[in-house]
Amino acid sequence: MPHDPVWQQSAWRSRLRKRLLDWFGENQRDLPWRAKSDELRPDPYRVWVSEIMLQQTQVATVIPYYERFLDRFPTVTSLAAADEQTMLSLWEGLGYYRRARSLHAAAKVVCEKHQGTFPDDYTDVIGLPGIGRYTAGAILSIAFNQKLPILEGNTQRVFSRWVALRAAVNEKPVSNLLWQLAEAMLPPAKPQARGPGQFNQAAMELGALVCTPRSPRCDLCPIRGMCKARIAGLEQTIPGKVKQIEYEKRIEYAFLIADRSRKRFLVRPIPEGQRWAGLWDFPRWTRGDVQDVDVAAAKLGAQLSSEIAPLKSFATIKHAVTKYRIELKVYTANIASAGSLNKKANDWSPVDPWRFMTLTELNGLPMSVTGRRITKKLIHS
């Protein structure tokens, strides 16, 4: 892979580090998970929660959720002891709920294996559910100032530009090279105020505020004089284009089945191991691409051992997630053997988890975005 090995020169690295850390000292945002001025280091638990929330989610979106979450679960111990439904409700809106479930599971491990103290050993940390190489490096460098590299969306772009690496960052050899670069750039652990934790945060902050994907603000950049991409006029074209995703269109169906009072709707908590595990949902057919509502109703009915008869279209919700472009068709429907399903609220069992719930009750349950959108439409109808 042809590129200028400028980053292998230690003088270049230290000059760059100095500029970056000076810039960070004056321009970093005041974020709730960063160390308060009277603290030497931030609390590892707080850094951890923030890093998990920040996976695939932007800072501005995360802040209110983070504050609510920390308010309710201020320590690892309190999170480990939390009821899963409560925890998921606090997460609702952030999406990718597996992050929350992994965080919860990891909190239990920290309590059981590490007496409630977040571990400072890399092997222990990366062994926790939901923590991979990036997150382990981020927590240990930021909270313990360990000399560990990080590589994520921002720094992939920032580092590629510094050295004018033109290849697409998702190619394996490129990513390997960027990890090496990330490691080579790290300052020594002392002085701590300008150590690896500060460097990692500074590089990400630069990517978020200045070295943005499109139209980078090079005029504000502390590295502008020594950035190889900028010098070559390539800041707009680096990093290289990632292969385009092939989107897949899907049609899915959800059914609103009311009880005799017409005020309660059939829902259930999604079982372990399935998509949206732990969240509540309406009867929904999401598998394959079923073009016909009657087919979807028949298939779902077979699963519920009851016949579902679609009545009329209630709403169509368009939803995009990862590679899927989903059209969710929501129908009101009747169910044949409502008798066996006409449960009282306290009749729940894992074998027959379906229950009728009022809109007020639904408001208190954790749901996926589309589930919540259906509920909101019901309230306003």
Add this chain to the structure above:
DNA sequence: AAACCGGGGAG
């Protein structure tokens, strides 16, 4: 409306 952004984990 389409395009873009993107860590971790399972297989």
Add this chain to the structure above:
DNA sequence: CTCCCAGGTTT
């Protein structure tokens, strides 16, 4: 190494 997870933001 590839695919999935089950959303938000930008253009």
